[in-house]
Amino acid sequence: MTTTSDDSRRDQAASGSVSESLRSATAEAHDRAERATFVDDLMSGRLDAAGYRRMAAQLYFIYRALESVGDELAGDAVAGPVVDERLRRLPRLTADLTALGIDPDGVAPLPGVAGYVAAIEATRTDPARFVAHHYTRYLGDLSGGQVIRSRMKLHYGLTDETLSFYVFDEIDKLKRYKDGYRETLDRLPLDAEQMRALIDEAVEAFEHNERMFAELAG
Numbered sequence: 001m002t003t004t005s006d007d008s009r010r011d012q013a014a015s016g017s018v019s020e021s022l023r024s025a026t027a028e029a030h031d032r033a034e035r036a037t038f039v040d041d042l043m044s045g046r047l048d049a050a051g052y053r054r055m056a057a058q059l060y061f062i063y064r065a066l067e068s069v070g071d072e073l074a075g076d077a078v079a080g081p082v083v084d085e086r087l088r089r090l091p092r093l094t095a096d097l098t099a100l101g102i103d104p105d106g107v108a109p110l111p112g113v114a115g116y117v118a119a120i121e122a123t124r125t126d127p128a129r130f131v132a133h134h135y136t137r138y139l140g141d142l143s144g145g146q147v148i149r150s151r152m153k154l155h156y157g158l159t160d161e162t163l164s165f166y167v168f169d170e171i172d173k174l175k176r177y178k179d180g181y182r183e184t185l186d187r188l189p190l191d192a193e194q195m196r197a198l199i200d201e202a203v204e205a206f207e208h209n210e211r212m213f214a215e216l217a218g
């Protein structure tokens, strides 16, 4: 469910550049995600390492889907330009989970996460919507993800060995990379309908994350 203000933001957003539109259409959802009880508790040190472990295990299902679809769409004119080997997270996440003592085969996706995965899978035939999922997760990892990494070390004593998910050591300057990513978004060959679909799906992608945080809190 989205609010009326999300809807009007989305309409407004659809008239600017892709990167600006995405940022403004998801701004409120971003604020909500950042303020989600689970995220706030995790970031403030009110949880424990087990809280992080539960989130990391759920991320496994999300990135497995995201990178499987990304591999399939790597040659696509719309989705291909954002797909980048340097962003691939699944091998790192798998190694982190092993170091955290988690076997993802023994974990079930939470219902909201199963819905998130289904939404990502549905973009195999809809590259514009795939870009929305790509943007929401990877730009988040390159931004807030860096803060998450330092807080997990600070509050819960997690080590680099368990947090390689947030390390992009094949990317020199994250800020420059994000600027380049936005320029790539702005050059994507999208028609008006694909543009609307992309913005719409990005808001949905944030909502999937909100749902996951609500489930992790419960």
Ligand code: HEM
Pocket (backbone or CB within 6 Å): 019, 022, 023, 030, 033, 034, 039, 043, 135, 136, 137, 139, 140, 141, 143, 144, 145, 147, 148, 178, 206, 209
């Ligand atoms: C721990 C909570 C979070 C913090 C502290 C945080 C922090 C930030 C910051 C500081 C930026 C701006 C970076 C820049 O302009 O270069 C940013 C951008 C972004 N974040 Fe977050 N974030 C958090 C949670 C999330 C979540 C849960 C998601 C979605 C899964 C997300 C997705 C994004 C995206 C897509 C951007 C890029 C916005 C744009 O420039 O278009 N963030 N975040």
